Amino acid sequence: MPRQTTSITxxxxxxxxxxxxTVKPEDQDRLVKLLVEAxxxxxxxxxxxxxxxxxxxxxxxxxxxxxQWRSADDFQAMLKNPQAQKHMAPxxxxxxxxxxxxxxxxxxxx
Amino acid sequence: MPRQTTSITxxxxxxxxxxxxTVKPEDQDRLVKLLVEAxxxxxxxxxxxxxxxxxxxxxxxxxxxxxQWRSADDFQAMLKNPQAQKHMAPxxxxxxxxxxxxxxxxxxxx
Numbered sequence: 001m002p003r004q005t006t007s008i009t010x011x012x013x014x015x016x017x018x019x020x021x022t023v024k025p026e027d028q029d030r031l032v033k034l035l036v037e038a039x040x041x042x043x044x045x046x047x048x049x050x051x052x053x054x055x056x057x058x059x060x061x062x063x064x065x066x067x068q069w070r071s072a073d074d075f076q077a078m079l080k081n082p083q084a085q086k087h088m089a090p091x092x093x094x095x096x097x098x099x100x101x102x103x104x105x106x107x108x109x110x
Numbered sequence: 111m112p113r114q115t116t117s118i119t120x121x122x123x124x125x126x127x128x129x130x131x132t133v134k135p136e137d138q139d140r141l142v143k144l145l146v147e148a149x150x151x152x153x154x155x156x157x158x159x160x161x162x163x164x165x166x167x168x169x170x171x172x173x174x175x176x177x178q179w180r181s182a183d184d185f186q187a188m189l190k191n192p193q194a195q196k197h198m199a200p201x202x203x204x205x206x207x208x209x210x211x212x213x214x215x216x217x218x219x220x
Contacts, residue, residue, distance in 0.1 A: 107164075109160070
């Protein structure tokens with residue numbers, strides 16, 4: 001899949017998903033690998049996918065996915081997609097997560 | 111302050127702060143306003159500031175700041191900055207927050 005730059009702007013029409021996973025330190029790299037694989041093989045091919053941006057925490061116990069979907073409906077449809085569920089099920093066995101939808105209200109750069 | 115596009119890439123040298131605030135629904139807009147003001151008047155002028163990107167949740171009880179700092183040391187120095195503390199203190203009176211530093215490990219776009 002293409003690897004490029006993801007943009008955060010206030011005038012985009014998509015929704016933003018921030019999903020923070022919590023894991024044991026020894027499972028952080030494994031979770032990153034599974035999320036990248038799920039993104040490449042399944043998520044990026046689901047209608048409405050805009051981007052997934054995987055982050056690992058300095059404290060070793062978190063992985064965050066800053067993702068963008070065309071609409072909240074597209075995101076909800078993904079959650080019900082059997083292929084997506086199949087890839088997320090093994091992750092739920094060793095990681096907890098806290099996922100919420102957002103809209104960008106302000107961007108400030110140097 | 112300039113409002114532009116924030117970029118997420120895997121080859122940037124900065125660190126990413128994801129700070130998720132939790133508030134009562136009636137306080138979400140107030141928190142957004144205070145965070146934008148703090149960014150404009152103080153944070154953006156502190157050495158090492160790269161960007162702040164304020165998001166409000168669809169469920170009404172969260173505000174997330176996806177921020178970028180030149181280094182973890184710059185971020186830690188900001189936390190000790192009296193001006194920054196002065197702007198964050200009123201926020202801590204009505205919002206809880208969960209802030210962690212990350213690095214970007216994978217970016218995938220359509």
